[in-house]
Amino acid sequence: MTKFVKPISGGHNVSLVNLESVNTGYDENQVLHDITLDIExxxxNCIIGPNxxxxxxxxxxxxxxVEVWDGLIRIRDHDVTNAHPHDVIEQGAIMLPQGGNVFPEMTVQENLRIGAFLVDDKEFLENQYETVFEMFPVLKEKRSQRAGELSGGQQMMVAFGRALMSDPKIxxxxxxxxxxxxxxVELVFEQVARLKEEGRDMIIVEQNIRKVLNTAEYVYVLDQGRVVFEGWTDELQNEDEIMKMYIGERHK
Structure with missing residues (x-):
């Protein structure tokens, strides 16, 4: 198929995340092939593509x-290639795993505290609790309740709040x-939109392509472990072949 990747622009600005010729996988099964990205x-940003x-x-x-076999990864110009996840967190990158995964036997506040487990500054922590509670007022009311007793939507709020507790850069x-x-799903994208309004840098992997393209500004399309397109979301929507392949026929 035609490869739509555009040249990565040069310059001396510090990127948020930079990958250079990254190869990796699981055991002997290679998943990523020579991935080079410069995320500003x-x-x-969103990453889409088939399962x-x-x-x-x-x-x-x-x-x-996941271990890097070959290549280089930098976060804010710091080399984090095969760094311990704690070191990656210290560079300001926090991952919200699929499904959120709250700790059901812990209270809401205990779940939030885990999101900033590397932080000992009491004043900073209190400020972050208030930031999360301002975004999700219901969590303040339920801060002493076990997370497993909350509704599915409230548990998702806990997961988002936990990810924000260390004030991540990305x-x-x-x-x-x-x-x-x-x-x-609507609740999730409402929270993503709020984070966007606050100026949070994000990389979103998502199967709900139409939803994520309405939120993201820049898109990467992966296919068989390779980048086959990158560009602004409106540029993707002008690429008929890519849109047909990953989103389906357009309805006029």
Whole structure:
């Protein structure tokens, strides 16, 4: 098929996340092939593509959860290639895993505290609690309640709040709407839109392509572990072949 990748622009500005010729996979099964990305500051990015194309593996590799076989990864100009996940967190990258995954036996506040487990500054923590509670007032009311007793929507709020507790420089969202009922999907994208309004940098892996393209500003398309397109979302919508392949025929 035609390859639509555009040249990565040069310059001396510090990128948010940079991958150079990254190869990786699981055991002997290679998933990512020579991935080179230059993700700039001040934008919401999304990664789309068919199942098995390597989208979630890409996020996990950035976060240090999957070993890099070859290549280089930098976050804010710091080399994090095969760094411990704690070191990646210290560079300001926080991942919201698929499904949120709250700790059901812990209270709401205990779940939130885990999101800033590397932080000991009491004043900073109190400020972050207030930031989360301002975004999700219901969590303040239920801060002493076990997370497992909350509704599905409230648990998703806890997951988002936990990801915000360390005041991350970049949020990596791994299919945040996967497996959710339609009303919860709407809630997820409402929260993503709020984070965008606050100026949060994000990389979002998502199967709900139409939803994520309405939020993201820049898009990467993966296919079989390779980048086959990158550009602004309106540029993608002008690429008929890509749109047909990943989103379906247009309805006029």
């Amino acid at each position: 500051l001040d934008r919401v 098995g194309s390597g989208k979630s593996t890409l996020l996990k590799t950035i976060c240090g959860l 949020l990596l969202l791994d299919e945040p709407s996967a497996g959710l009922a339609p009303d919860l």
